[in-house]
Structure formats: structure tokens, C-alpha cells
Amino acid sequence: MTRILAFFMVLLAAVCAGADDAPLTDLEQKFQQSLSGATLVGHFTMSSQPTGKLSEERYIISKVTKVSGKKDIWRFVVRIQYGKFDVNVPLDLTVKWADETPMITMTDFTIPVMGTFSARVLFYRDQYAGTWQHGKVGGHLFGKIERRAALPDSKKPPGEPSSSSAVK
Numbered sequence: 001m002t003r004i005l006a007f008f009m010v011l012l013a014a015v016c017a018g019a020d021d022a023p024l025t026d027l028e029q030k031f032q033q034s035l036s037g038a039t040l041v042g043h044f045t046m047s048s049q050p051t052g053k054l055s056e057e058r059y060i061i062s063k064v065t066k067v068s069g070k071k072d073i074w075r076f077v078v079r080i081q082y083g084k085f086d087v088n089v090p091l092d093l094t095v096k097w098a099d100e101t102p103m104i105t106m107t108d109f110t111i112p113v114m115g116t117f118s119a120r121v122l123f124y125r126d127q128y129a130g131t132w133q134h135g136k137v138g139g140h141l142f143g144k145i146e147r148r149a150a151l152p153d154s155k156k157p158p159g160e161p162s163s164s165s166a167v168k
Contacts, residue, residue, distance in 0.1 A: 024066060027102075028066060032064050035061050036061065037147060038145050038146060039148065040058065041145075041146050042128065042144060043055060044140065047138050057141065057143070060078065064077075067092060073092050073094060073095075074092070074093055074094075076092075077089070080111070080112070080113060101123070102123050103122045103130075104121040104123075119131065127142070
């Protein structure tokens with residue numbers, strides 16, 4: 001099972017490689033900078049649970065880049081910690097804009113190791129909020145965007161952009 005997952009991750013990385021040099025508008029640059037090297041820290045609800053019960057969540061994002069030649073597609077390199085797996089995975093996600101507000105849209109999107117999800121997640125200033133669905137289970141998610149202090153390149157986790165590749 002571990003070998004199959006490792007092979008799948010290498011294959012996925014190869015398929016997703018190399019398309020992060022798209023020209024960016026000012027809003028897109030701000031979006032990329034605000035999420036690259038950030039962690040989304042917050043809570044989620046489950047529609048099947050009693051109101052008021054919140055579960056904690058963390059999404060660690062190493063890098064966000066717009067995919068060249070694909071309108072509205074952005075590559076999110078995210079850390080997935082699930083069971084005994086702890087991997088960085090590139091996910092190509094659709095980002096739509098409502099004026100100056102970016103929103104991730106996922107409809108029946110398969111995330112390796114985890115399954116198929118649908119979601120709408122808005123980002124505004126240092127906060128995020130949205131809805132999610134995984135099979136028959138769904139709910140809301142919300143929280144804040146935390147940025148890590150800059151680390152020297154030698155201390156950065158795999159997949160995180162180096163100082164020389166950061167947007168200035």
C-alpha cells in the first residue's frame with residue numbers, strides 16, 4: 001500500500017510539474033503571497049452533529065501558484081496528514097473571483113488518500129470561510145490565515161518555495 005501511494009504521489013507530481021510561471025494581476029499576486037507558506041487554522045462543523053460542536057482543523061500550504069495556460073486554475077502544494085501518511089501533494093484547484101475576493105471551488109474533486117470532496121471556500125484578509133461535502137457528510141469551515149515566520153531555505157519543509165523563487 002505504501003509503495004502504491006508513493007508511486008501515485010510521484011506520478012501526480014510529474015503530471016502537475018512546471019506550470020507556475022503565469023503572469024499575475026496585483027490581486028492575484030496578493031492572493032499568492034497571502035497563502036504561500038501559510039496555515040489555515042480554524043474549525044469545521046458536520047451537518048450530522050449537534051449544533052455548537054466544533055472540530056479543529058489545520059491546512060498547511062507550502063506554495064500557491066497560478067497554472068500557466070489554464071484560466072482560473074491554481075496549484076496548491078499542501079501537506080496532508082492522514083493516518084500514518086504525511087505527504088506534500090500538489091492540488092490543481094479552480095479559483096474564482098467575486099470582485100476582490102478569491103474563492104476555491106471544488107466539485108467532486110478527488111484528493112489522494114482522502115477521497116472525493118466538494119467545497120466553496122472564500123478568503124478575505126486574514127480569514128477564510130466556506131462549505132464542504134464528502135459523500136453524505138458535509139458542513140461549514142472557517143478560521144484564520146496564519147503566516148509562518150520566514151525560515152532559511154535549509155530549514156524549509158519539502159515543496160516550500162525557496163527565497164530565490166518568492167514573489168517580490
